[in-house]
Amino acid sequence: MKIGFIGLGNMGAPMAANLVKAGHDVTGFDMVAKPDGIPLATSAAAAAKDADIVITMLPNGAILRTVAAEIHAVMKAGVLHLDCSTVDVDSARDVAQSAENAKVLAMDAPVSGGIGGASAGTLTFMAGGTKAGFAMAKALFDIMGQKAVHCGPSGNGQAAKICNNMILGVTMIATCEAFNLADKLGLDRQAMFDVVSTSSGASWSMNAYCPAPNIGPKSPADNDYTPGFAAELMLKDLRLSQMAAEATDADTPMGAAATALYKTFVEDEGGLGRDFSAMLPRFSARSRKDS
Numbered sequence: 001m002k003i004g005f006i007g008l009g010n011m012g013a014p015m016a017a018n019l020v021k022a023g024h025d026v027t028g029f030d031m032v033a034k035p036d037g038i039p040l041a042t043s044a045a046a047a048a049k050d051a052d053i054v055i056t057m058l059p060n061g062a063i064l065r066t067v068a069a070e071i072h073a074v075m076k077a078g079v080l081h082l083d084c085s086t087v088d089v090d091s092a093r094d095v096a097q098s099a100e101n102a103k104v105l106a107m108d109a110p111v112s113g114g115i116g117g118a119s120a121g122t123l124t125f126m127a128g129g130t131k132a133g134f135a136m137a138k139a140l141f142d143i144m145g146q147k148a149v150h151c152g153p154s155g156n157g158q159a160a161k162i163c164n165n166m167i168l169g170v171t172m173i174a175t176c177e178a179f180n181l182a183d184k185l186g187l188d189r190q191a192m193f194d195v196v197s198t199s200s201g202a203s204w205s206m207n208a209y210c211p212a213p214n215i216g217p218k219s220p221a222d223n224d225y226t227p228g229f230a231a232e233l234m235l236k237d238l239r240l241s242q243m244a245a246e247a248t249d250a251d252t253p254m255g256a257a258a259t260a261l262y263k264t265f266v267e268d269e270g271g272l273g274r275d276f277s278a279m280l281p282r283f284s285a286r287s288r289k290d291s
């Protein structure tokens with residue numbers, strides 16, 4: 001398949017590399033990055049022009065809208081624009097409308113699994129768009145990921161992503177504050193893990209990504225909280241969840257609290273560039289009067 005790939009950053013470069021490795025004819029474009037092993041075009045439009053599928057993996061909705069306007073103008077009728085960026089639901093739906101106007105199929109398919117999943121080809125895709133678009137993308141999902149769920153019409157992939165990550169942000173904070181309380185109560189961290197990971201407090205944050213160093217499966221906590229999933233990316237996704245909650249009048253008090261905590265952590269407390277599980281040492285360093 002002839003694939004245009006726009007946005008070759010931390011996620012896009014290894015995803016594109018996996019498509020090249022699988023034998024696809026990939027042409028990439030990035031404003032800054034020039035990764036080895038991926039044939040490059042000189043503009044987004046040039047990468048998109050003759051492609052059967054154009055994938056975008058960009059930082060935010062505003063940039064996606066700009067790139068989409070540029071590529072939809074030159075894409076062939078009936079081909080697919082597969083956007084894997086994490087963006088707000090409104091941008092995803094507007095870009096899908098722009099594609100439809102240009103007789104291009106559109107699918108929003110944000111991912112879970114991070115840089116490790118992008119390199120290993122084990123991402124999970126949450127896809128929004130038509131059945132025809134999903135069918136066209138399926139072979140590529142199978143190369144870049146281990147699972148793809150069709151969540152409904154355009155925007156629903158982004159909806160699934162921000163709901164999932166709102167749960168993740170909230171459960172990580174809950175897990176970290178509970179570890180801190182356990183520490184204060186004199187409860188051994190290994191005992192805390194052994195009980196909670198097999199009890200009703202279990203979650204992915206505890207069981208698979210334990211924020212306490214040297215407890216549970218290997219996680220960024222074991223590597224001095226080097227990301228992994230950086231706190232500022234969690235803040236981005238939480239902000240998207242709160243934008244969506246405002247737009248739909250959904251009551252999300254825990255999501256709002258998690259957003260406020262990660263904002264302070266990233267902007268004022270040294271969380272920038274640290275893994276999002278570094279909330280645990282943050283709690284450990286504080287007392288109740290600090291809240």
Ligand code: NAD
Nearest residue numbers: 007008009010011012030031032033058059085086114115
């Ligand atoms: P990144 O910043 O490393 O990569 C984005 C790339 O887009 C950069 O190389 C940048 O130069 C390029 N770019 C910006 N504007 C452009 C334009 N107009 N034309 C062409 N290229 C342009 O970000 P990333 O970590 O690769 O993340 C990409 C997306 O995936 C984001 O939406 C992010 O939220 C999402 N995501 C990231 C992770 C992660 O762990 N990094 C996990 C899941 C989802």
